[in-house]
Amino acid sequence: MNMDKINIDFFKNLLFSSKCACCNRLVDNQGLCADCWSKINWISEPKCRICGAPFVFEVDQICAACLANKPYFDKAVSVFVYNERSKSMILKFKHQDATYMYEYLANLMYKTAVNEISQSDVIVPVPVSFIKRLKRKYNQSELLACELRRLSNIAYEPRVLKKIKQTMPQEGLSGKARRKNVIGSFGIDKKFENSIADKNVLLIDDVFTTGATVNECAKVLKEHKAKTVKVITLARVIL
Template identity: 40%
Template sequence: MISHFLKKPCKKLLDFILPPQCINCHTPVFQQGGLCAGCWEKIAFISKPFCLFCGFPFNIQIENENICGPCARKTPLFTRARAAIYYNEASKPMILRFKHSDALHIAPLFAEWLYQAGDELFQQAEYLAPIPLHWSRLVYRGYNQAALLSRKLSKKAKIPHLPDLLERTHRTPPQGDLTAKEREKNVSNVLKLNKKYNQLIRDKHILLIDDVFTSGATVRACTKILKKSGAKQVDILTLARVIKPEI
């Protein structure tokens, strides 16, 4: 009751001390934690039609054609990958700030976008887990941005969260000019399942969360480990996706 009466004055006081600003460009806005109209306009959300497996967006809808070339040639181990937005000139600076410069105030908005993009995945998932960060990077940054997002999503979707399901044993060597196949090998050599979940994940449906889907090498390596260890299904949900037009 008291909190109800205090809520409005507190919000007004907060708006007075810290006038709401766009979380990306600091233009004044009406509400805390949002984007200004100019920034909203530039964010490109991924929507259907897209590949049923990997979520690759199609420019045009081709009748009965809803699987992309690479997935048609080789069905991915994960069941579905979905992403909320395109990784482009507009979203890149926001995501990099979130990753590297403690711009944690962006997390609630990102989590909301992920929640909407992953709607069908949350309906089936039994556990959520982030793509892991090596502990030395964790010490340096102080947080794993994927774990931060998956924790928020776990609360929203009311699905248990296993932040330490997968572990990185070493730092991943530089990925540089490697091909997707070489990247996958590079990554799978440094990832492992946390032994304490050996039994728990058997026959379970796992939803992996990450910030950016680039070549897909990391999520494929994580999926392989989970499936080998007995997981029934692995889905992938990322905030952004790099779309290379040549695919």
């Protein structure tokens, strides 16, 4: 390869390429490289009609967990399984100021949940506490929700749901402890409660682990007259 070709490639990359959202390898378009794309476990049918947990066998059913404890949310949809590859992508987005990723990630959410989005009236992100927000400088769910608003033209209300109680980090807690930990931690700002009354709400978060957080949010939204609550997350932990 001659020097001119190397130089042209170098400038072409500089102008038209971006880095893989997961491994930082240069890619032609904004998004994932072929290797990371192949290692992301995209969620498709068959899955639970309520919580979206993937099934191994072809059944149009409700999973055991949803049958035992019917969630407050009506449906949850996730883009991919939380595995090593998607975890590194989400952690980068969440903790390393990689806010430029929100457009790409929200686009994936939009394409995956276009039906649920089209049936919704208002987009609400899962809030983080004031302290966490100060520390992290942004709320990643808000960035995703805001971009989904731009893509869908649906109303957006980030102020209605509030984190009113400081909770322990959910990481490392069992399902039961997670549910207990989040009880009473979300509230509604009365000034904005009209924005959800009698509305189909789209609740946005980054990761669905046991569903405890989004379920608690859905409970509060329903208590304040939300008609339906559908949850869209990027990743879904498979227990």
